Amino acid sequence: MTIVFLTIMLLVAFTVLAERRVLAFIQGRVGPNRVGFGGVLQPFADFIKTMMKEDLVPDQSTKFVFLLAPMVAVVTAIMTLIVYPFGPTVTIPFLGTFPLVIARFDVALLYLLGVTSVGVYGIALAGWSSNNKYSLMGGLRSAAQMISYELALGLALIGVILIASTLDLFTIVEQQSAWYGMQWNIFYQPIGFILYLIAAIAETNRVPFDLPEAETELVAGFHTEYSSIKFLLFFNAEYINMITVSMLATTLFLGGWNVPFAAYLFGPGTILFALVSVIGFFAKILFFLFLYIWLRGTLPRFRFDQLMNFGWKFLLPAAILNIVVTATVLFFTTG
Amino acid sequence: MITTLLFILFAGMAIGCAIAMVSQSNPLYSAISLIGVFIALASLYVMLAAPFIAAVQVIVYAGAIMVLVIFVIMLLNVEHVEPRRKRLKWLVPVAVAMAAVLIAETAFILYSVQTSQANLRASGSEVGLTYSIGVNLFTTYLLPFEITSILLLMAIVGAMSLARRATILSPVARVVPGSQVLAMDLVNPGSTSDLPAVEADTTAEVRRLMGVDMPSDVQKDD
DSSP states (O other): OHHHHHHHHHHHHHHHHHHHHHHHHHTTOOOSOOSSGGGTTHHHHHHHHHHHSOOOOOTTSOHHHHHHHHHHHHHHHHHGGGGOOOEEEEEETTTEEEEEOSOOOTTHHHHHHHHHHHHHHHHHHHHHHTTOHHHHHHHHHHHHHHHHHHHHHHHHHHHHHHHHOOOOHHHHHHHTTHHHHTOOGGGTOHHHHHHHHHHHHHHTTOTTSOGGGOHHHHTTGGGTTOOHHHHHHHHHHHHHHHHHHHHHHHHHHSOTTOOTTHHHHHOTTOHHHHHHHHHHHHHHHHHHHHHHHHHHHHOOOOOHHHHHHIIIIIIHHHHHHHHHHHHHHHHHHHO | OHHHHHHHHHHHHHHHHHHHHHHOSSHHHHHHHHHHHHHHHHHHHHHTTOHHHHHHIIIIIIIIIHHHHHHHHHHHTOOOOOOOTTTTTTHHHHHHHHHHHHHHHHHHHHHHHHHTHHHHHHHGGGTTSHHHHHHHHHTTTHHHHHHHHHHHHHHHHHHHHHHHIIIIIOSSOOBOTTSOBOHHHHHOGGGGTTSOOOOSOHHHHHHHHHTOOOOHHHHHHO
């Protein structure tokens, strides 16, 4: 568990760095390359610098809620990590056989949706308690946006649940290991995958759906008044959310830790197989993270009415249609 | 041992949050306390081997309904509301009677559970799982399930038609050609009833109705 936590934190740090470097290359700049070899130590320098800043609390703010909001954001972001299967069942000498997942239980997917929906409060309360009109606008926007896109997100996943007929993520990944580890759900649910990806980007408040923190109109939105460690917590929560959303996409649609032919080359249950699987899992996550950065460098921001129209009038009906089609096909094929 | 400790922790959290919810004067604090109650209840459901109910509790109540409540509180920006004691006076005996009924119900449930504990243990931990709930919902309890969903659908349609009538179909609400309904009319429909009807020139009309004075040269540019 500690290993997972540290890995994710390191991944957050290097995602921030990668974001700055890749964005720089997209925009024809160099980006931060001075601290360490090629800028590798830049996130740690940023971390120390942010920690040294004065922790300002606005005079007119609601103090308790102001303190509570970043905690809610980061705790809910970290809580989702426990259900993701990082690798297959592995046999390690002297330690026994166990699956590479922290907690495995019946309603893992519902647990994820529940924790994510509680995460909205972090941003909404931060916007309200700052007693700043920009923050309030940002908080309101994000609450509206996350409610709207959570529906589409949940409905986009139902196609996969119908096929898998379980909510346990580890079982869903294991079901995708046929065809030499290539029976991924994306081949059955291409529409569901695209819908999920769009809804997930909106859910994590990233470009082109980053209206809650639109810096040109809202001065960074809900976290305008936050500084030092509290800002760092929000920043962390956003990047952990990006990673967990990518992990869910990998787990449900891209076969999780399944690497093609790995089980035949190394044999199931061996340490080498587990290692390759875990690397494969993280490679797929890195692909999604790159996609995030790529989108940020490419697309402009939506207008708010466009965002709402798109969510309610296109994504939601498309997701419902996807469910109906999937259910019909399953009814006639499996009987 | 650990189960008892966790139960005391979560039950205490639920009761504490419930008391905080009722006693707070700031509506947002009440809403946050209510979220605390829901989360504590969900934890108790998990301990009762009903993870599905717990997840749904968090998704539906803590995640969806309370977000809407907080959304409304933030939009209205209500600060401390002073309690109006005189109006609530007749509620006191009613509240006492309701509390008595509730305590009697709880005592009855406690009594019946204690007498039939053997049956509960026999049914095992399969009850709260997604599979058994799904099977029961779509076989034994299909009719109540469908009736409930139709009821909810009717509530949604009703809410939508009421909201639409209040804004667009109201005789005092005025629609400016080519633009949205004026916010002023929506908030207080009675206040504008003595004003003349909407004219065709939209920008000037909006400015006149909103009470914004614009220099004449700026108006020409538009």
